[in-house]
Amino acid sequence: MSNISTIQVILLTLLSILAGIDPYISGLQLSKPVIAGFLAGIIMGDIGTGLVVGATLQLMVLGVGTFGGASIPDFGTGAIIGTALASASNNGIEFAIGISVPVGLLLVQLDIFARFANLYFLHRIDRFVENEEFDKINREAWFSLIPIALSRAIPVSISLIFGNEVIQAILGYAPDWLMTGLRVAGSVLPVVGIAILLRYLPVQKFFAYLVVGYVLAAYLGVPMMGIALIGFAVAYIYYNNLGNKEVQSISVSTNLSGLEIEDDEI
Known part of the structure; x- marks a missing residue:
């Protein structure tokens, strides 16, 4: 198994941070799975895997938006982790996609927690408005991105740092039914994504x-x-x-x- 270098861990973590806060500051679409997977593939030196993983996950979020502040599966971060683990373990595209999907679903909970933490900054902004300290509002808006960034950086860094040493052990101790299930899920998901796409065409x-x-x-x-x-x-x-x-x-x-x-x- 090839190792993930320290530089790659840092770059992938920074990528996850930028992808997480991008919808709030720039709109460069870095949070889109296909773009996040492609950039992760560049960092890992495996662009093909990044594109396949990202494009497959992109099919799962077509037509899905965070309207009304709703949280949706973060398949962008899932694509980053899936691409990195697939490149490091050489365990196949299907396995990478099977790992990316539960990661994206788990990050829904972290996204909700991050938005809940943002209430602290919102109350501070309310006080600044009451005191007519309008110059401080912009600063608090930037600070409110910190929980969003941490909700992506922490799971990505933990997965990659500990993945260097234990990923092979996890794969070795994981039961066959789990590994087979992940591969089957990874094979079925593209079909589901295409079906969703056809529904809107x-x-x-x-x-x-x-x-x-x-x-x-x-x-x-x-x-x-x-x-x-x-x-x-x-x-x-x-x-x-x-x-x-x-x-x-x-x-x-x-x-x-x-x-x-x-x-x-x-």
Whole structure:
């Protein structure tokens, strides 16, 4: 098993912090699993694993948002841990995804705890407003990011620091049913994610295109890049056809209007 160096632990922990606070300060989408997994893959020197793990987890959160302050599974941090452990243990993509999902679900509880801790800063801001000390409000807003950052940094650092020495022991002592279950879950989750994605797409309207893509992938063995290029070409043709139909519709409407004017003049 390859080790995770101290520099990698520090960089991955910093990545988890940035991903955790990014939605509140910049909107660079660092918390998205596919981006977090890709960056973790760069740090670990295994971009392929990071992309596969991140993209798979990304399917699980399509259409999910933290509306009304709701907490959702933090699959971004899960992608970071899953990518790192997969690269360190060489135990397969399915196992990495199977580990990432429960990590993301666990971090829901930590996110709730972090938001609860932010009430301390909120009450301080209320006092500053009452005392008209408006210059201090911005400072407290920045301080309120500390619980969010710690809720990501602590589990990531613990997993990576202790993972260097004990991950192999855990894998060795873990029962076969648990390891098999994690691998099965990792294999099933992409299917669930794709099903969720199809739920939000106009499948009935573009069912023929869906069949063509399935045939290309399942029977003809066309790689994903080839299918993506074909999909882009089809989308471009469809878009141009829509534009031509709109132009024709406007032209017909203009001609009909002209005919009506001529009839009125007669």
